[in-house]
Amino acid sequence: EMQLVESGGRLVRPGRSLRLSCVASGFNFDDYGMHWVRQAPGKGLEWVATIRRNSGGIGYADSVKGRFSISRDNAKNSLYLQMNSLRPEDTALYYCAKSVAFLEYLLADAFDVWGHGTLVTVSS
Amino acid sequence: DIVMTQSPDSLAVSLGERATINCKSSQSVLYDSNNKNYLAWYQQKPGQPPKLLIYWASTRESGVPDRFSGSGSGTDFTLTISSLQAEDVAVYYCQQYYSTPYTFGQGTKLDIK
Numbered sequence A: 001e002m003q004l005v006e007s008g009g010r011l012v013r014p015g016r017s018l019r020l021s022c023v024a025s026g027f028n029f030d031d032y033g034m035h036w037v038r039q040a041p042g043k044g045l046e047w048v049a050t051i052r053r054n055s056g057g058i059g060y061a062d063s064v065k066g067r068f069s070i071s072r073d074n075a076k077n078s079l080y081l082q083m084n085s086l087r088p089e090d091t092a093l094y095y096c097a098k099s100v101a102f103l104e105y106l107l108a109d110a111f112d113v114w115g116h117g118t119l120v121t122v123s124s
Numbered sequence B: 001d002i003v004m005t006q007s008p009d010s011l012a013v014s015l016g017e018r019a020t021i022n023c024k025s026s027q028s029v030l031y032d033s034n035n036k037n038y039l040a041w042y043q044q045k046p047g048q049p050p051k052l053l054i055y056w057a058s059t060r061e062s063g064v065p066d067r068f069s070g071s072g073s074g075t076d077f078t079l080t081i082s083s084l085q086a087e088d089v090a091v092y093y094c095q096q097y098y099s100t101p102y103t104f105g106q107g108t109k110l111d112i113k
Helices: A102-107
Strands: A003-007 A018-025 A034-039 A045-051 A058-060 A068-073 A078-083 A092-099 A111-114 A118-122 B004-007 B010-013 B019-025 B039-044 B051-055 B068-073 B076-081 B090-096 B108-112
Touching: A003 A092, A003 A111, A018 A034, A018 A092, A018 A118, A034 A078, A034 A111, A045 A068, A045 A078, A045 B090, A058 A068, A111 B051, B004 B090, B010 B019, B019 B039, B019 B090, B019 B108, B039 B068, B051 B068, B076 B090
Parallel strands: B010 B108
Antiparallel strands: A003 A018, A018 A078, A034 A045, A034 A092, A045 A058, A068 A078, A092 A111, A092 A118, B004 B019, B019 B076, B039 B051, B039 B090, B068 B076, B090 B108
């Protein structure tokens, strides 16, 4: 069974940093693009960042560009999100998600496997 | 950025009846070179992560009941549930993956009438 498990979320003060992790199992991690998507309490879904199989292609939402950094370690089947200069508006449940496209075929970045999320709360 | 707008924001449908949710993109998500629409639909139930239902606008994800179908091309898309079941109560989102930033619609809440 394909599975993603996020960790690292907690209460943090504005301006501080946090690193989220996501461990994958049940599929060949390095065959797929990976993503972070967040959902503020009671709100809709917001794409945060994407990283290609070989880390050669990376993209960010404007709301996090310059503050967040996505990375992956294919040897550890792990995805990361380094979050710096956190703001109250970054408060959300952060999901790790996998692309549906094997070997990034046609860059089909629909997200077919999701973790259960890790909650980040930014508050003083 | 491509803006995704869903309609309606909420709807209530009787069990066994058809439910239709619309999604409109601010620019075409049809990639001419491969003739594919870069559009997905998700279902999210309370306390759960989203579940992929449809991608390429009309390709049903493995294991998704065939009462769910997607249609449309270019800028206008529709998710149809042919015969509503109680377990279909959820919020539904469309998403474009044509270009970053990938964007979602605001969500449509579906309830039983």
